Amino acid sequence: MLRISKLSDYAVVIVSNMVSENERHTLDELSQATHIPLATVRKLLRQLTLSGLCTGKKGAKGGYSLAFPPEEISVLDVLQAVDGELALTQCARSHGCDCSLVDDCGVKQSWQIINSVIRDTLARLSIADLGSNDFDNQMIRNRLIASAGSVARIPAVNHV
Amino acid sequence: MLRISKLSDYAVVIVSNMVSENERHTLDELSQATHIPLATVRKLLRQLTLSGLCTGKKGAKGGYSLAFPPEEISVLDVLQAVDGELALTQCARSHGCDCSLVDDCGVKQSWQIINSVIRDTLARLSIADLGSNDFDNQMIRNRLIASAGSVARIPAVNHV
DNA sequence: TTAAAATATACTGATGTAGTATATAAATGA
């Protein structure tokens, strides 16, 4: 159904709640702010930290913070931190297709291009954009358009 | 991981193999052409027929054919026939969000817009496009761009 | 009337998701 997992959806919500600068956020804080169970928040923050998007500090007065300004963290970054590489089909994965169909199944190239368009749309959208109340303003919309356009102009797409 | 199901991927491959006009395709034929198991092809054709994309004729000399010219069947049509409504998150579903988070989770609107962009990208791409060897030509690429652009210009997106 | 072919339904195993529990390590402050 082309659905992202609940967990990566949660992750986006959590990261959106960490945009305040220089602040450390404890798991308890984030759990209460987002209404996501503590154990789940814990699991997600671990993955976000492993992938380098967040940093954690132990002990009293510890907590998590974003490793980069929210403008530099894309929605794609968060999704891929939790769920791995974004690939609509096996054919669209960067490390190749191992599906059981014939080598040239006729739609392989198509999926790869569709995948690039979608991936770039998500890559162009930052966490800062999501937090802003004027998400639907023209500037951000234009960026999404630019995203699709740039992909379409590039013959070989080599995003990870 | 934002992956479409194998079955809907198969469905796209199968429908792509039915583009030849006025021809009826038996399940056996399609199974052999695509290397997808017969029972699976059978299941998928049932769904495609139920959703109105294909028509089946029983008996000897029977078989399946597309209900519309391939130019009028979008990739989105096929995906949704098999997997139901395309929705990245619960928040993006047309019949509302029943997630356990707070009503205004802050990213809801964002997901809805992202979802529209992706949905429209897939809606603009026809089965005929996939079959063509010049899929990556400028005309089709332009259509994908136009897709994202049109969504961004429309304030309220009300595609199903 | 026989064979071809779609239609319809039901069943099973595998996979992955979501959620939870628990133990350990590190840092702070008293």
Next chain:
DNA sequence: TCATTTATATACTACATCAGTATATTTTAA
């Protein structure tokens, strides 16, 4: 130095969905 706070790490279970398969029934053409 000790107790508390907080992250880190791992493991486990229930559940849902997906993918694949089997089988019986209906319709049509020859």
